[in-house]
Amino acid sequence: MYPTFSGSAKSRRQVNLSGRNNNPFASYGSSKPAATTQPASSAVAHAQQERILRENERRRPPAAARIQRTWRGHKSRCSSNRIWRQYWDEQEAWGTAGVQQGPYATEAEALQQLRLLAQFASSKLEQDTQRICHFAHRYLSTASSNLIHPTDAWIYPSSRLAKAVYRTSRTASFGSLPSKAVAELVDLLAMLASISAPFLATYSEDYYQTINLAVKHCPAVKPFRRAVTALLDHAGQANNAAYLGFGSVYLTQAVLPGFDQDLVDLVGSIDYAPLVGAVDHWVAAQTNQQLLKFNDSEDRLLWLLSRLIFIHQNTKRKHDTTETRDSNYVNVISRLISVLSREIGQRLDTIDRRLSSGSEAITGGPRPSASKRLPAFVQKQLLSLINQASISSLLAKLQAENTSSDSANEAHKASAEASALASYVLTLLRVFPQRKGDIQMWLYRGSVNRTLPATKYFYQAANSTSVFRSIQDAPTNAIRFLASEKPGLPSGLDKNGSTARDRDRTEEDWRIILLFLELCTFAFQVMDDEEFLSGSSKPLPHASQTRQSALPLSDIENLTTFLKNLAFAMYYYATDIAGKPANVNRHSLAAYFGKDELRQTLFNEAEERLEEQDVGGVNGMTVDYVKGLVVGVLRMIYQRDSRRKFLPKDHWLMTKYFEMDRFISAVVEEEEHGRQVEESYDALEDQTEGSARVDNDTDSEAEDLALIVGTQRTRNLRHSERLKSQQRKASKRKYLESVTPRLKILENMPFFIPFHTRVEIFRQFVNLDQFHRRETDDADEWRYRMMNSVTGNISKHRATVRREQIFDDAYKQFYDLNEGLKEPIQIRFVDQFGTVEEGIDGGGVTKEFLTSITNEAFGATNGLESLFIENDQHLLFPNPSAVEERKETLRQSMLTEGSPDWNETIRDLLRRYEFLGRIVGKCLYEGILIDIHFAPFFLLKWALTGGSGSASKESGYRANLNDLRDLDESLYQGLLQLKNYPGDVETDFSLNFAVTDTLDLSPTQTKTITRELRPGGENIPVTNGNCLFYIASIAKYRLQLQPERQTSAFLRGLGTIISPSWLSMFNQSELQTLIGGSGAEVSIADLRKNTQYGGIYVIGDDGMEHPSIQLFWKVMESLDMADVAKVLKFVTSTPRAPLLGFGNLTPRFSIRDSGSDQTRLPSTSTCVNLLKLPIYRDEKVLKDRLLYSINAGAGFNLS
Structure with missing residues (x-):
């Protein structure tokens, strides 16, 4: 049976509460719309609405009762105020010709009138404002007669009347009061504050806001002095609350009522510790956005900052506070400067950022207009923070406290204060980057007399x-x-x-x-x-x-x-x-x-x-x-x-x-x-x-x-x-x-x-770039496509150069290529007799061109000026005096500085540096090794041209004392002696913050020029206190500033061919290895494996090497590494092996026969890395001839 059968055949009644017709055919074929139905959601909404109506009906009587009660209270208060006002008027004869003007007869009468006025006075009624002014006049007269001796009964009405004065100062009627009345109101406020200061301290912001509003209508000074200090002097245990309003309202004004011309007196009238504590608490409770909004167009935060600095410095001079912890001050100053750092940086117009009296200035943008510059007082106080005594003393005090802290709680407190000092110094470093070296040195020397x-x-x-x-x-x-x-x-x-x-x-x-x-x-x-x-x-x-x-x-x-x-x-x-x-x-x-x-x-x-x-x-x-x-x-x-x-x-x-x-x-x-x-x-x-796009990498001269x-x-x-x-x-x-x-x-x-992984990545980057530029790996295919392209211009990549003037000819013909120098180039050499050397460039002529041009340019041969010079270890770096020597030569030629000819000559010199950078980049790009060795500090600038913290103009390089050793050993030793000198540096050395450069204008003529290491440097002696900064300044000038234009031009050219980010993958020694090859022992097996043979030396089908080739490798294995390196230099022009092995040598190491004369010497074609080896039959003869050739220092002409 069916489990749902109940025994009754009568259908069960179905109740549908949804209001929806479940018959899908009910409206089918009918022209009339279906009957309106109510979905379940409508029923729920209807029930909710009814519930809300019932709730409102329930709440209406209590609400009406509250309204009635409020209205009765308001009506009762108005009635009471009317009665009190009427009684007060009768006592004062207010509104009559006989209104009272003199002092109150008794203290009780004054207290009674004070109580009445405090109860009914309303800021909405102008007449009440007049009544307050009238009471102020009579009360002050009474107080001057020494009739008033306030007791506790005076405190509450005094605080109420003070609040009424607060509200009155914000009404329009207050502005129409005569200045005398305003002065009396301020005096009244001061006296009320002296009576009820603990209560009014909670409303200190309103109190000082009233004073700030009143000063706009009253030029008098004396009443404001009393009012400013009254609340602070009598606040007692509530002084923190009182100082909160004093700091956040009064000290933020451009004009300080009562003390604007005499801030020293104000410092003597206040308590420093609760002030900085209260302001620190207030600042810590605000977000950065709230503080910036508070600063607004009136610079209120800037004024507060400058006033706190002034109070701190004058308090420390006035009192001995060496035992007072300054963590609150450090906290609030660092926070305010940090929040305002952008505005301070934009509006500060103070520090001369010029290195010397020269014309080159370091500017972060246009000077601020006069309306935007910081006020003189604010600027002076901000600059006073850059002070050796303040930073050193804070550190010394911190260390003293840390040394004496034994408990864990004291240690934690010392750590918090160290953090506060850190915040203070970090903020100064960020806001005043021009003085970064000074600040770091002061902090570094701040513990000179400490054990730690x-x-x-x-x-x-x-x-x-x-x-x-x-x-x-x-x-x-x-x-x-x-x-x-x-x-x-x-x-x-x-x-x-x-x-x-x-x-x-x-x-x-x-x-x-x-x-x-x-x-x-x-x-x-x-x-x-x-x-x-x-x-x-x-x-x-x-x-x-x-x-x-x-x-x-x-x-x-x-x-x-x-x-x-x-x-x-x-x-x-x-x-x-x-x-x-x-x-x-x-x-x-x-x-x-x-x-x-x-x-x-x-x-x-x-x-x-x-x-x-x-x-x-x-x-x-x-x-x-x-x-x-x-x-x-x-x-x-x-x-x-x-x-x-x-x-x-x-x-x-x-x-x-x-x-x-x-x-x-x-x-x-x-x-x-x-x-x-x-x-x-x-x-x-x-x-x-x-068209409005701006290039940020333009020359400093254009800037x-x-x-x-x-x-x-x-x-x-x-x-x-x-x-x-x-x-x-x-x-x-x-x-x-x-x-x-x-x-x-x-x-x-x-x-x-690992280094070798980075080398592989470097070559992958180069291959990727070549494919994107050429769409092929084959140079000949690229040339063919360019010659058959409508837009191609292969002629720009061809040059004819004289062997005795390779650099000049290549510079004139290839400089305009820019990064197009990355593409395959074709070179035709012209010998000294003007004869064109015919030949097919399969890469070998390009290699010979690159090795020849670098040897000529870096060796300054053929009468070329010295673009690069050597140090004591024969390592190359840009001539730091090249630009100044060229300028001095132009002056002697009677050219005007800044004239078109002058500028073009200087640009030509810098373009030569740039072109030389491109040539070195081309060698790296093509994997061609050159036997050129650069100074490590110069290579370090290559490595720092890429990365987040660097730029194309070597800004990531940090000059230091150790790098000076690679520049000038004698200068390095002299600075070491100065740094470690135990005596009086100023007396014994007589140095100042200036440096003398010697310019070589000709083999027989020199000239010396003096440059300041900092503004006014000739008048700043080098002392034991600042000798470290002098050393850092010398290092920065010699390594970075003096050769800056030459180095920037070279690196700009280098970066045109090799991306700076690729160079940044290597340190200075690794870059030298990239340029000239690995200094590790040469693998004869690797060289033999990657050697190509020509002529009769070609390996036949039997896979056997020619007997002379077998003798050659036997001799190579018997040579020491020095002679093997000479063989490599003899054939490839560089004594070192490629980083990734001889499989990456371009062109490949090759050997072919050159006759069977046993007296003939081996010769080479270094342009194609080819060794021309006669068919020797005796091992000893081969070895003697080979050693003679490699030690003779010649190649092609020995043939």
């Missing part, structure tokens, strides 16, 4: 932080300390689940770490290698400060581990830190480079990421800033380890965090992706800007001209366009960082990856 140097002190503080220890363990731990906060989480938690207290502690840790790294950048610049490596041993009692500041090598190893992990995380986990997925995960690669809409989307999304989060909550310390700082210090240590190994083998490698089996292919993919993004952004920028020519509006427009272009480039850079992490690591920390 600043470097070691801050390392200990940094090493003890949880941030340092956690990141030192693993790179992934850095993500949670760097990641931005995620909105929408429960109050008090961030996306990592950290509480507000955890975030505060993390912020303190980061401040200490970042200040330590800033300190390292200065310390490592002035510390020589001997001092750096001696940190593990205890210094002598009278050792130099740099020696005492050296960290033990074990600490250096821990520091580098921390820096490696942190730097790796910031690049490799960039998207996790930013908290946003990379666009590459949301769109296909083709979408980026298809329609304009998607390209615009890419641009807009990258623009959104341009607003960076602060690292660890430290205001202003963005991820980009920290990247530059961390990578800079990491590179400085790596460079020392490259010179003298002191860290364990493979310490720098981070290969365990990569999939090395596919690392090369992944990097090449990222490079291709980056190239497509570059093209996409360039196309979008062309659409956005059109200077732009600052001179044109109106202020023109310069401002140019500056605005430059800023827009910089913003677009920054957005592009940030996007590339998120989608090309391996590539960015290679550019900034190449030492994370």
Whole structure:
């Protein structure tokens, strides 16, 4: 049976509560619409509406009762006020001709009138304003007669009347009062405050706002002086609340009522400690946006900042506060400067940024107009922060307190104060970058009389932080300390689940770490290698400060581990830190480079990421800033380890965090992706800007001209366009960082990856670039296509050069090619008799051309001027005096400086440097080795032209004392003596902050010129206190500033052929290996395996080598490495093997026969790496002839 059968055949009634007709055919075929039905949702809504109506009916009677009660109360108060007002008027004879004007007869009468007036006075009634003024007049007269001795009964009515005065000052009737009445109101307010200050302190902001409003209507000074200090003097335990209004309202005004012309008296009338404590509490409670809004157009925050600086400095002069902790002051000053840093930087018009009296200035944009410049007082106080005494004393005090702190609580407090000092100094470094060297030196020398140097002190503080220890363990731990906060989480938690207290502690840790790294950048610049490596041993009692500041090598190893992990995380986990997925995960690669809409989307999304989060909550310390700082210090240590190994083998490698089996292919993919993004952004920028697009890499000479020519509006427009272009480039850079992490690591920390892997990547990049440019790997095929192309112009890639003037002829014919020099070129040589040397260029003539032109240019042969000069080790670097020598020669030729001929001559010199850079780049691009050796400090500038913290004009290079050794050994030794001199430097050396250059105008004529290392340097003596800064200034001038134009031109040319990001994958020694080959022992087996044979030496079908070839390899195996290198130089023009083996030698090493005369010597054609070997039959004869040839120093002519 069916389980649903109930025994009854009668159908069950169905109840449909939904209001919907369940019959699907009910309305079929009918012309009338179906009957209106009510869905279930309508029924629910109807029920809800009825419920709301019932609830309203229930609430209406209580609401009506409350309204009635409120109205009765209001009516009763109005009635009472009317009665009190009437009674008060009767006592004062108000509104009659006999109104009372004199003092009150008794204290009781004054108190009674005060109570009545405080009860009924309303700011909405103008008559009540007049009554308050009348009472003020009589009350002040009474008080002057010493009839009033306030008791507790006066406190409440006094506070009520003071509040009535607050409200009255904001009405329109207040502005119509005579100045005398306003002065009496201010005096009344001061007396009321002296009576009820503890109660009025809560309303201190209203109190000082009333004073600020009153001063606009009253020129008197005396009443305002009393009013300003009255609340502060009598607030008692509520002084913090009183000082809150004093700081946040009174001190923020451009004109201080009562004390504008005498701030020193104001300092003597207030209490410094509660003031900075209250302001610190107020500032900490505000967000950055709130503070910027508070600053508004009246510069209120700037005035507060400057007044606090003035009060702090004058208080310290007036009282001995060496035992007073300044953490509150440091906190509030660093926070305010950090928030206002952009505005201060734009409006500050103070520091002369010129290096010397020359015409070249470093400017960040147009000078601010007079209306936008900072007020003189504000500017003066801000500049007073850049003071050695303030920074050094804060550090000394901090160390003294830290030394005396025994308990854990005191240690934590000392750590918090160290963090506050760190925030203060970091903010100064960011806002005043021109004085960065001074600030770092003052901090470095701040502990000169202490047992613990600043470097070691801050390392200990940094090493003890949880941030340092956690990141030192693993790179992934850095993500949670760097990641931005995620909105929408429960109050008090961030996306990592950290509480507000955890975030505060993390912020303190980061401040200490970042200040330590800033300190390292200065310390490592002035510390020589001997001092750096001696940190593990205890210094002598009278050792130099740099020696005492050296960290033990074990600490250096821990520091580098921390820096490696942190730097790796910031690049490799960039998207996790930013908290946003990379666009590459949301769109296909083709979408980026298809329609304009998607390209615009890419641009807009990258623009959104341009607003960076602060690292660890430290205001202003963005991820980009920290990247530059961390990578800079990491590179400085790596460079020392490259010179003298002191860290364990493979310490720098981070290969365990990569999939090395596919690392090369992944990097090449990222490079291709980056190239497509570059093209996409360039196309979008062309659409956005059109003809207004600004090139930020123009010559400094053109920049200077732009600052001179044109109106202020023109310069401002140019500056605005430059800023827009910089913003677009920054957005592009940030996007590339998120989608090309391996590539960015290679550019900034190449030492994370083995050298040979990077060389393979470099060659892959070159091959990829060649394919994109030529669409083929064969040079002859490219030439054929160009000759048959309508737009092709192969003639530009051909040149005829005279052997005795190769550089000049090539410069004239190839300079205009620019990056077209990457393509295959064809050279025809003309000998000394004017005869064209015929031949087919299969790559060999190009090689001979490149080796010949580099030998001529770097050797300054054939009467060429010295573009490059040698140091004591015969290593090359750009002639630092070349531009100045050329200028002086032009002056002697009576040319006017700045004339067209003058400018063209200087440009021609710089173009020659640029062309020489292209030639070296061409050698690297084609894989042709040249026997040229550059100075390490010059090669280091190549390595630093790429990466996030660098630019095409070597701005990433940090000059230091050790690099001077590669420039001038005698100068290096002299500066070492100065640095370690125990006596009086000023008296014994008589140096100043100026340097003398000697210009060689001819073999018999020289001239000396003097340049200042800082403004007014000739009048600034070098002392024991500033000698470190002098050393750093000398190093920067000699290594960076003096050769800047020559070096920039060379690197610009080099970067035209070889991308700066490719160069940044190598350090200075590795770059030298790329240029000239590996200095390792030559593998005879590898050379033999990759040798090609010609003539009768060709290997036949039997696979056997010719007997003479067998003798040749037997002789080669018997030679020592020095002779093998000579053989290589004899054949290939360079004594070293290619980095990736002889399989990568271009053209291949080749041997062919040259007759059977046993007396004939071997000869070569170095242009094609060809050895012409006679058919020798005796091993001894072959060896003697070969050694004679390679030691004779000739090749082709020995044939």
